[in-house]
Amino acid sequence: xxxxxxxxxxxxxxxxxxxxxxxxxxxxxxxxxxxxxxxxxxxxxxxxxxxxxxxxxxxxxxxxxxxxxxxxxxxxxxxxxxxxxxxxxxxxxxxxxxxxxxxxxxxxxxxxxxxxxxxxxxxxxxxxxxxxxxxxxxxxxxxxxxxxxxxxxxxxxxxxxxxxxxxxxxxxxxxxxxxxxxxxxxxxxxxxxxxxxxxxxxxxxxxxxxxxxxxxxxxxxxxxxxxxxxxxxxxxxxxxxxxxxxxxxxxxxxxxxxxxxxxxxxxxxxxxxxxxxxxxxxxxxxxxxxxxxxxxxxxxxxxxxxxxxxxxxxxxxxxxxxxxxxxxxxxxxxxxxxxxxxxxxxxxxxxxxxxxxxxxxxxxxxxxxxxxxxxxxxxxxxxxxxxxxxxxxxxxxxxxxxxxxxxxxxxxxxxxxxxxxxxxxxxxxxxxxxxxxxxxxxxxxxxxxxxxxxxxxxxxxxxxxxxxxxxxxxxxxxxxxxxxxxxxxxxxxxxxxx
Amino acid sequence: xxxxxxxxxxxxxxxxxxxxxxxxxxxxxxxxxxxxxxxxxxxxxxxxxxxxxxxxxxxxxxxxxxxxxxxxxxxxxxxxxxxxxxxxxxxxxxxxxxxxxxxxxxxxxxxxxxxxxxxxxxxxxxxxxxxxxxxxxxxxxxxxxxxxxxxxxxxxxxxxxxxxxxxxxxxxxxxxxxxxxxxxxxxxxxxxxxxxxxxxxxxxxxxxxxxxxxxxxxxxxxxxxxxxxxxxxxxxxxxxxxxxxxxxxxxxxxxxxxxxxxxxxxxxxxxxxxxxxxxxxxxxxxxxxxxxxxxxxxxxxxxxxxxxxxxxxxxxxxxxxxxxxxxxxxxxxxxxxxxxxxxxxxxxxxxxxxxxxxxxxxxxxxxxxxxxxxxxxxxxxxxxxxxxxxxxxxxxxxxxxxxxxxxxxxxxxxxxxxxxxxxxxxxxxxxxxxxxxxxxxxxxxxxxxxxxxxxxxxxxxxxxxxxxxxxxxxxxxxxxxxxxxxxxxxxxxxxxxx
Numbered sequence: 003x004x005x006x007x008x009x010x011x012x013x014x015x016x017x018x019x020x021x022x023x024x025x026x027x028x029x030x031x032x033x034x035x036x037x038x039x040x041x042x043x044x045x046x047x048x049x050x051x052x053x054x055x056x057x058x059x060x061x062x063x064x065x066x067x068x069x070x071x072x073x074x075x076x077x078x079x080x081x082x083x084x085x086x087x088x089x090x091x092x093x094x095x096x097x098x099x100x101x102x103x104x105x106x107x108x109x110x111x112x113x114x115x116x117x118x119x120x121x122x123x124x125x126x127x128x129x130x131x132x133x134x135x136x137x138x139x140x141x142x143x144x145x146x147x148x149x150x151x152x153x154x155x156x157x158x159x160x161x162x163x164x165x166x167x168x169x170x171x172x173x174x175x176x177x178x179x180x181x182x183x184x185x186x187x188x189x190x191x192x193x194x195x196x197x198x199x200x201x202x203x204x205x206x207x208x209x210x211x212x213x214x215x216x217x218x219x220x221x222x223x224x225x226x227x228x229x230x231x232x233x234x235x236x237x238x239x240x241x242x243x244x245x246x247x248x249x250x251x252x253x254x255x256x257x258x259x260x261x262x263x264x265x266x267x268x269x270x271x272x273x274x275x276x277x278x279x280x281x282x283x284x285x286x287x288x289x290x291x292x293x294x295x296x297x298x299x300x301x302x303x304x305x306x307x308x309x310x311x312x313x314x315x316x317x318x319x320x321x322x323x324x325x326x327x328x329x330x331x332x333x334x335x336x337x338x339x340x341x342x343x344x345x346x347x348x349x350x351x352x353x354x355x356x357x358x359x360x361x362x363x364x365x366x367x368x369x370x371x372x373x374x375x376x377x378x379x380x381x382x383x384x385x386x387x388x389x390x391x392x393x394x395x396x397x398x399x400x401x402x403x404x405x406x407x408x409x410x411x412x413x414x415x416x417x418x419x420x421x422x423x424x425x426x427x428x429x430x431x432x433x434x435x436x437x438x439x440x441x442x443x444x445x446x447x448x449x450x451x452x453x454x455x456x457x458x459x460x461x462x463x464x465x466x467x468x469x470x471x472x473x474x475x476x477x478x479x480x481x482x483x484x485x486x487x488x489x490x491x492x493x494x495x496x497x498x499x500x
Numbered sequence: 501x502x503x504x505x506x507x508x509x510x511x512x513x514x515x516x517x518x519x520x521x522x523x524x525x526x527x528x529x530x531x532x533x534x535x536x537x538x539x540x541x542x543x544x545x546x547x548x549x550x551x552x553x554x555x556x557x558x559x560x561x562x563x564x565x566x567x568x569x570x571x572x573x574x575x576x577x578x579x580x581x582x583x584x585x586x587x588x589x590x591x592x593x594x595x596x597x598x599x600x601x602x603x604x605x606x607x608x609x610x611x612x613x614x615x616x617x618x619x620x621x622x623x624x625x626x627x628x629x630x631x632x633x634x635x636x637x638x639x640x641x642x643x644x645x646x647x648x649x650x651x652x653x654x655x656x657x658x659x660x661x662x663x664x665x666x667x668x669x670x671x672x673x674x675x676x677x678x679x680x681x682x683x684x685x686x687x688x689x690x691x692x693x694x695x696x697x698x699x700x701x702x703x704x705x706x707x708x709x710x711x712x713x714x715x716x717x718x719x720x721x722x723x724x725x726x727x728x729x730x731x732x733x734x735x736x737x738x739x740x741x742x743x744x745x746x747x748x749x750x751x752x753x754x755x756x757x758x759x760x761x762x763x764x765x766x767x768x769x770x771x772x773x774x775x776x777x778x779x780x781x782x783x784x785x786x787x788x789x790x791x792x793x794x795x796x797x798x799x800x801x802x803x804x805x806x807x808x809x810x811x812x813x814x815x816x817x818x819x820x821x822x823x824x825x826x827x828x829x830x831x832x833x834x835x836x837x838x839x840x841x842x843x844x845x846x847x848x849x850x851x852x853x854x855x856x857x858x859x860x861x862x863x864x865x866x867x868x869x870x871x872x873x874x875x876x877x878x879x880x881x882x883x884x885x886x887x888x889x890x891x892x893x894x895x896x897x898x899x900x901x902x903x904x905x906x907x908x909x910x911x912x913x914x915x916x917x918x919x920x921x922x923x924x925x926x927x928x929x930x931x932x933x934x935x936x937x938x939x940x941x942x943x944x945x946x947x948x949x950x951x952x953x954x955x956x957x958x959x960x961x962x963x964x965x966x967x968x969x970x971x972x973x974x975x976x977x978x979x980x981x982x983x984x985x986x987x988x989x990x991x992x993x994x995x996x997x998x
Contacts, residue, residue: 017545037743047515227534245535
C-alpha cells in the first residue's frame with residue numbers, strides 16, 4: 003500500500019528530525035565551542051539526507067496512489083498534509099535552494115559582523131541579494147501553490163493565513179493602537195505618580211530562580227518526565243514532543259524577565275507535549291505553524307501569567323522560592339507595576355504586548371512592498387524611519403542598528419514570518435475569550451493555581467488538532483469565528499486602561 | 501573517481517555517527533525518562549540508515565575501482581581500511597543480523613531482570629541461544645576473513661590480534677600472577693600493619709570534586725574547548741573527536757573512585773582528541789580498537805595517575821580543591837595505601853590492576869571453549885567456579901550473580917571483547933617502558949605536573965596513527981616489539997613488591 007510507504011517514510015524522517023532537533027539543543031546548551039565546526043557539518047549532512055528522502059520523486063506517485071486506497075478519515079487528512087508538506091518541499095529546485103542557502107549563510111554572517119556598528123551601507127549589497135532571492139522564491143512558490151507571492155511565503159509559517167485577512171485585522175489593530183497607546187501610557191503615568199514602582203531587592207540566586215521557574219512550569223502543567231529546563235544564551239523551546247527541551251537565561255539583578263521567559267516557553271512546551279503521540283511521524287501530527295505556536299506561548303505568558311489573578315497565586319509561590327525579602331511588603335499592584343509595564347521603544351524583542359504589534363505591522367507592511375517589488379532594498383531605512391515615527395514617535399534614520407538591522411529574520415532570508423507573532427497574540431486573546439465564555443470561573447481557577455481547566459480546553463481545541471486544520475479553520479473550530487481584532491483590543495483596554 | 505565516492509560516503513556516515521553518538525550521550529546525561537521510547541526508536545532508525553548506506557552493494561565496486569586509481573600513499577591505506585570496514589560490515593546477512601539483534605535485546609533484558617536474584621536457570625535458555633548465534637556469527641565471519649572463528653570475533657574489537665598471540669602473553673601473565681598476588685598481598689599486609697590506612701575525612705562536596713577532576717583533566721592535557729565532563733549513572737567517554745563527552749559519578753563519602761574514573765576516561769578522551777582531524781570521516785581516522793583504546797585510558801590511570809610521582813604533584817592540587825582537611829596530615833604513603841590497594845574479589849569491574857587480568861583470562865579461556873564448541877553454555881557456572889577457585893581462591897558456584905552473570909557482555913552477545921581490557925593494560929605498561937627509555941626524566945616531569953612529554957610521545961606514536969596500522973603493528977612501531985608480558989609484570993613487581 004502506498005499509504006504504508008508514506009507512513010514508513012514518516013518514521014525515517016521523524017528519526018532524522020529527532021536527531022537534528024536534539025543536536026540543535028545540545029549545541030545551544032552543552033556543546034563546547036570547538037565542537038561547532040563538526041556539528042555544523044553533521045547537521046548540514048543530516049539536512050541534506052532529510053531533503054533527499056522527503057523530496058524524493060517517487061513520493062508524488064505514492065501520494066497519488068494512496069488517494070485510491072481504502073483510507074480511514076484520519077488517514078485521508080494525513081494524506082492531505084503529506085501532500086501539502088511534499089509540495090512545499092519540492093516547490094524549489096535543488097539548484098535554487100543551494101544558491102539561497104549559500105547567500106543566506108553569507109548574509110547572516112555579514113549581518114552579525116556589521117550590526118554592532120549599524121553599518122547598513124556595507125550590508126546593503128548582501129541584503130539586496132537576499133531580497134531578490136526571496137522575490138524569486140515567492141514567485142516559484144506562488145506558481146505552484148496558486149497563491150500571491152507574499153501569501154506563498156506566509157504559507158510556509160502559517161498555513162492558510164492570507165495577506166488580505168491579515169491586513170484587515172492588522173489595520174484595525176493599528177488604528178486602535180494609535181490612540182490606545184497614548185492613553186495607556188497616560189494611565190500608567192498616573193498610577194506611577196500615585197504609587198512609584200518598587201525596585202527589585204537584588205541579587206536573586208540563579209539556583210532559586212531555577213527552582214521557582216520549574217515549580218511554576220510544573221503547576222501550569224509541564225510534564226517533566228517528557229522535558230526539562232536548561233540554560234542557553236538565546237532562550238528557546240526545542241526537542242521533540244516526547245522530550246521537550248526548554249531554555250532560559252538568568253540575571254541576578256531581577257527575576258521577572260527570566261520567569262516570564264520561562265512561562266512563555268512553557269506555552270510552547272505544553273503545545274508540543276499535547277500533540278497526539280500516534281501521529282508524531284506524520285506531517286499532520288506536528289504543531290500547526292508559527293502563529294498557532296505563538297498563540298500558545300502568548301496564551302500562557304500574556305493571558306495567564308500577566309493576569310492579575312495569576313499573581314494572587316504566584317506571589318506566595320515566589321516568596322516561597324526566592325524568600326520573603328525578595329518582594330518584602332509588595333502588594334499585588336507593586337508586582338503588576340512591573341508585569342504590566344509598557345513603553346515605546348526601538349527594539350521589537352524588548353517590546354511589551356501593547357507596542358509589539360506596531361513593530362510587527364511595520365515589518366509586515368515593508369515585507370509586502372519588498373516582495374511585491376514596489377520597494378527597493380535600499381529604501382528600507384527611510385520607510386522604516388517614517389513608520390517608526392508615525393507608529394511610535396521614534397526615529398531610527400541615524401540608527402540602522404536599532405532599525406532595520408535589529409532582527410536576524412531578514413538577513414537570514416525569513417520573509418513572511420513576522421506576522422505570526424502578532425497573529426499569535428490576537429489568537430491567544432480570542433482563545434482566552436472563548437475559555438471565559440465556557441467557564442466564567444477561569445480567573446478564580448487561576449487565582450487558586452488551578453490550570454487544568456484552561457489546559458483541558460486547549461488540549462481539546464488546539465493541541466489535539468495538531469495539523470488537521472489550517473490556522474483559520476483551527477480558530478473557527480476552537481472559538482466559533484476566524485481571527486478578529488476585537489478580542490485583543492478588548493484585552494488591552496481591560497488590562498491597561500481600567 | 502571511485503575514491504571520491506568513498507570519501508563522500510564517509511562524510512555522510514560520519515554525520516550519522518555524530519548524531520548517534522551525541523544522542524547516546526544526551527540519553528545518559530540529559531534525557532528525561534519519558535523521552536526513552538522515542539529516543540530508542542530514533543536511534544534504531546538511524547542505525548538502520550547507517551547500515552543501509554555503509555553496506556550498500558555498489559561500495560564493493562567502488563573499492564575495486566579505486567584500487568586502479570592514482571591514489572596517494574595515505575589514500576591507499578585509507579582504501580584498505582574502507583575495505584576492511586566494508587567486509588566486516590557485510591559478513592553477515594541482514595536476516596542474520598535481525599535475528600541476532602532481536603535475540604540480544606531479549607537476552608539482555610532478561611539478564612537485567614534475573615541477575616539481581618542470580619537466576620541462572622531461567623537465564624540459561626536465552627544464553628544458549630546467544631551462544632549458538634555467536635558460534636554461527638564467528639563461523640560466518642571466519643569464512644569471509646579466513647580466520648579461526650574466535651579470531652574472527654576478536655578482530656571486531658581488536659584488529660590484527662590473534663588468539664595464539666594473546667594466549668601466549670596471557671599464559672605468561674597468569675603464571676606470574678599466581679605467585680605474585682600472594683606476595684603482593686603479603687607485602688601490603690606488612691605495610692598496613694606498620695601504617696594502617698587512614699579513613700577519608702568525608703563528606704566531600706560534589707561541586708569541589710568536579711572542580712578537582714576538571715583541574716586534573718586540564719593539567720593532563722584534556723582540551724575543554726573540544727570536550728566536557730558531565731554526570732551519568734555509568735561513566736563513559738563518548739561524543740566525537742571534536743567534542744569528547746566524558747562522564748563520571750560522584751559519591752560524597754570518598755573522592756578517589758570518581759577521580760580515578762575521571763582520569764581513566766581522560767585517557768580515552770585524549771586519544772579521541774588526538775586523532776588526525778583530516779581523516780575523521782574515514783574508517784582509517786578512527787581509534788584503532790578496544791585494546792588500543794584501553795591502553796590509552798590505562799596509560800593515564802595506571803601508569804601515570806597511580807604512579808607515586810603523580811601524587812607528589814597531585815596531593816597539593818587535591819588540598820587546593822577539597823580543602824586541607826580532606827587529607828589533613830596525610831603523607832604520600834597514606835594516599836598510596838588507597839591508590840595501590842589490592843584485594844581478591846569476585847567482581848571484575850571492582851578489581852585492581854593486579855587481580856583484574858585473572859578475571860579477563862578466565863573469560864578468555866571460557867570464550868575460546870564456548871565458541872569452539874567444546875563447552876556448552878550450561879557448563880559455564882562449573883568451569884567459572886573452578887577457575888575462580890584456582891586463580892583467586894574464591895567460589896561462585898552458589899552465586900551466579902557474582903559469577904558468570906556479573907557482566908553485560910555475554911548477555912548482549914559481545915564475545916571477543918574481554919581480552920581487550922588486559923591487552924590494553926599490558927600495552928600501556930609496554931608504552932610506558934618505551935617512554936622511559938626515550939626520556940629518563942619522565943617521573944620528574946610528572947612530579948612537576950608536566951605531562952606534555954608523555955602526551956607528545958603518545959600523539960606521535962599512538963594518536964596520530966589512528967587506524968593506519970593493526971594493533972600489533974601499532975605496538976611494534978611505537979615500542980619496537982609486539983606485545984610482551986614482561987613490561988606489565990615488571991610494572992606490577994615495581995609497584996607492589998618494592
